[in-house]
Amino acid sequence: MAATTPLFSPESVENTPTHRFKQRVNGEYGLSLDSYYDLYRWSTSEVDAFWSQVWDQTDVVGHKGSHVVDKTALPPDNPQWFSEARLNWAENLLRCRSHEKTALIEATEPHPSDPNPALRRVTYAELYQLVSDLVSALLAQGLRAGDRVASYASNCIENVAACLAAAAIGCIWVSAAADFGAEGVLERFEQVRPSLIFSVDAVVYNAKVHPHLSKLKELLRGLSARVALQPKVIIIHHSSASDGQQDWEPGWTGFDAFVKLGQDAELGRRPDGEIAWARLPFDWPLWILFSSGTTGARFPPAIPIVHRAGGMLLQSKKEFVICGDLRPDDVFFYYTTTGWMMWNFLVHGLAVGCTLVLYDGSPLKDPAFLWNLVDTLGITIFGTSAKYIDQLSKCYKHPSAHHKLSTLRHIYSTGSPLAAPLFDYVYEQISPNVLLGSITGGTDICSLFAGVNTALPVYRGELQCRMLGMAVETYTPAGARCAAGEPGELVCVKPFPCQPVGFWPLPGFGSDEEVQIAKVRYQQAYFAEFEGVWYHGDHVLIAPERAGNGGGLIMLGRSDGVLNPGGVRFGSAELYDVIELCFSPEVTHHSHTIVDCLAVGQSIAQGADERVILFVKLLEGESLTEELEKRIRREIRARRTARHVPCKVIQVQDIPYTINGKRVEVPVKKIVNGAPLSSVNPATLRNPECLLEYEAVGRELRAEDI
Numbered sequence: 001m002a003a004t005t006p007l008f009s010p011e012s013v014e015n016t017p018t019h020r021f022k023q024r025v026n027g028e029y030g031l032s033l034d035s036y037y038d039l040y041r042w043s044t045s046e047v048d049a050f051w052s053q054v055w056d057q058t059d060v061v062g063h064k065g066s067h068v069v070d071k072t073a074l075p076p077d078n079p080q081w082f083s084e085a086r087l088n089w090a091e092n093l094l095r096c097r098s099h100e101k102t103a104l105i106e107a108t109e110p111h112p113s114d115p116n117p118a119l120r121r122v123t124y125a126e127l128y129q130l131v132s133d134l135v136s137a138l139l140a141q142g143l144r145a146g147d148r149v150a151s152y153a154s155n156c157i158e159n160v161a162a163c164l165a166a167a168a169i170g171c172i173w174v175s176a177a178a179d180f181g182a183e184g185v186l187e188r189f190e191q192v193r194p195s196l197i198f199s200v201d202a203v204v205y206n207a208k209v210h211p212h213l214s215k216l217k218e219l220l221r222g223l224s225a226r227v228a229l230q231p232k233v234i235i236i237h238h239s240s241a242s243d244g245q246q247d248w249e250p251g252w253t254g255f256d257a258f259v260k261l262g263q264d265a266e267l268g269r270r271p272d273g274e275i276a277w278a279r280l281p282f283d284w285p286l287w288i289l290f291s292s293g294t295t296g297a298r299f300p301p302a303i304p305i306v307h308r309a310g311g312m313l314l315q316s317k318k319e320f321v322i323c324g325d326l327r328p329d330d331v332f333f334y335y336t337t338t339g340w341m342m343w344n345f346l347v348h349g350l351a352v353g354c355t356l357v358l359y360d361g362s363p364l365k366d367p368a369f370l371w372n373l374v375d376t377l378g379i380t381i382f383g384t385s386a387k388y389i390d391q392l393s394k395c396y397k398h399p400s401a402h403h404k405l406s407t408l409r410h411i412y413s414t415g416s417p418l419a420a421p422l423f424d425y426v427y428e429q430i431s432p433n434v435l436l437g438s439i440t441g442g443t444d445i446c447s448l449f450a451g452v453n454t455a456l457p458v459y460r461g462e463l464q465c466r467m468l469g470m471a472v473e474t475y476t477p478a479g480a481r482c483a484a485g486e487p488g489e490l491v492c493v494k495p496f497p498c499q500p501v502g503f504w505p506l507p508g509f510g511s512d513e514e515v516q517i518a519k520v521r522y523q524q525a526y527f528a529e530f531e532g533v534w535y536h537g538d539h540v541l542i543a544p545e546r547a548g549n550g551g552g553l554i555m556l557g558r559s560d561g562v563l564n565p566g567g568v569r570f571g572s573a574e575l576y577d578v579i580e581l582c583f584s585p586e587v588t589h590h591s592h593t594i595v596d597c598l599a600v601g602q603s604i605a606q607g608a609d610e611r612v613i614l615f616v617k618l619l620e621g622e623s624l625t626e627e628l629e630k631r632i633r634r635e636i637r638a639r640r641t642a643r644h645v646p647c648k649v650i651q652v653q654d655i656p657y658t659i660n661g662k663r664v665e666v667p668v669k670k671i672v673n674g675a676p677l678s679s680v681n682p683a684t685l686r687n688p689e690c691l692l693e694y695e696a697v698g699r700e701l702r703a704e705d706i
Helices: 017-029 036-045 047-057 088-093 124-140 157-168 183-190 214-229 253-266 309-322 341-351 369-377 388-396 420-430 514-528 573-581 626-639 665-672 688-703
Strands: 102-106 120-123 148-153 171-177 196-200 202-205 208-211 231-236 283-288 303-309 331-334 355-359 380-386 410-414 435-438 439-442 447-451 471-476 489-490 534-542 553-557 594-602 609-618 648-653
Touching: 017 036, 017 047, 017 309, 036 047, 047 120, 047 309, 088 157, 088 309, 088 341, 088 388, 102 124, 102 157, 102 369, 120 124, 124 157, 124 253, 148 157, 148 183, 148 214, 157 171, 157 231, 157 283, 157 355, 171 183, 196 214, 196 688, 202 341, 231 253, 283 341, 303 309, 303 534, 309 341, 309 447, 331 341, 331 369, 341 355, 341 380, 355 439, 380 388, 388 410, 410 420, 420 435, 420 489, 420 573, 471 534, 471 594, 553 573, 553 665, 573 594, 573 609, 573 626, 594 665, 594 688, 609 688, 626 648, 665 688
Parallel strands: 102 355, 148 171, 148 196, 171 283, 196 231, 331 355, 331 380, 380 410, 410 435, 609 648
Antiparallel strands: 102 120, 202 208, 283 303, 439 447, 471 489, 489 534, 534 553, 594 609
16 A cells, blocks of 8 residues: 655755756746646656756757757657757866865775775865866877776775776776676677776775785786787876885886876977866767676676767766755765766766765675764765665664764665665654655666656655656556556657667677677667667556655666566565565564565476575574465465465575675566576676575476476
8 A cells, every 4th residue: 555644755846956947848839737747747758858948957068959859759760859059067067166165085995904094085176186187198099089998996986086087088988896796797898899997996895805906817818819909007096005016017017106107298288288178969878788698588697888978977866866856965876886887976966066986896885884984074975775775774773873974964765666665664763854755777778768756755665756757657467558556668759869879899899700699689679579669677656646746656666577477566665664564673583583585486387387486594593494484375365365375485695786785576576487597697696596495396396396
């Protein structure tokens, strides 16, 4: 049953930027839009007028021109946006040049040899100067617009500056997190062939310093062997790494020396000293993100998704300035690696003039650490994953009792559905006064389809709204619009500017055959399921409309992991919610506590049907008893339906997760149904070793006479 009483309501809708935007639209077009839903419907029917207004009202730097988009185009057409426009993404992010305003704060996890690591800070003026020097250094290496610049690094100041410098001259940014294995990074980089790689020499995680150069060398050996590539290497020194260069290969350059090279060369600057920003077309490729490699058949491992510079800028401006009400005085933190799209999301805060907080380390080794940062740094926007909030709720009770948290305005959660009980945890144990923005979008669009708006209330278990300009609907498996209250497939029925420009290689960056293969993959990924619309692969429910929100979104799980026993489709999150509600340590005894769980469908009856298998992880030393199994079935039947009751409940030692903290449902489903372990890319997983147990269980399940 949908919640009817909001957990949070805005103090004054009239003081929100969404309301002010709506009033300006009314004045400009002679309209009388009243509610958020009125504005939303206008934004998705008059897409050209809406996005033109976003450009104007968020003060984008660049030449706009008169063209916006072909209103008759459909998402599969992937239409050109702002065809006359010329802009530079980095120029828009570095408008602030204050010598006093802090742009970036870098925090590192404590470890025994550095129990109190110092915070590193750079002002906006210092960041601009660093980027200017890096621009000069990149040009001195012969890099030009369209060349790829890669990062195999941690979440540090140098990484942000390198990304900005690459974009300033029109290079295409490619990033992999330092915790990725070398083989997984090779799988990505060999496709895009970077001319230069920034890498750290060490990272800190779980209070340990992990040397990184051996992984870098393995990556470079692979690039040389597979694609005869020998990129320039720039080493970012971590304060906890050894100071020597004895492990360096010939030709490597330290980051500081690279900056000095740029200072001496003085390239890429106008006569007045300003960076000579490469103002390029709106659709110019900004960065390449990679699919996780764990999303099923529609995505072979590590598909390179190319995002357009103008689309990323305009979408982020809308999300932050109009919808999220981020302000120059905000201190914005997101727990993310450099390989997750939330790093790209966070960096856009520079366009608002925020102070960004970067963190390198484990979020839960000391659960208090990040919340101490909130108080120390005055963090106002705290972003994280649903998995982090789930784990925090189990290991850290009442953060509000240990920390002031008086500066917090928003908490953002993404990566997987945020269960309804975790909404309660945030409001009861962290702060009753925050806007909890559960958000969804993904690597595919590097932004949001649904999420946060400060003009709307927050309801338990729901994403607040469909985002302005994103024409999100739900479809039945037959491709018809769902009836009210009916769960369905998330689709977008109108083009949007953050739609990827394509898969790599784009025309002009590869052979005709490679480009054609990429085009076919792109169409198959998003447009093969339903005609004429973007198919996103999420199973969702649009909730009843309340307070003019047009209906919040309830996330039910990935579509390719949707459970379908007896023809009744439902999302795995519907089971997870029951487990969280009834079997968390707060509400049950030790022997009935379920630490984690995973639900998949096993094909039966020669593929004509499937049965639901629920894997559960219990506390150490506990075993799945008949009593507990009966209780699991009873609670699911009572709180859902008889169709939701799993056919099998099986205890496992661990639940697999991606590096970015998402449950690995689809690969486990494939393994249970007979796919070999080799069908799963271990480089994308945090704990791939646990899949051996699922392989063994799968053999036993398939051997049963069903």
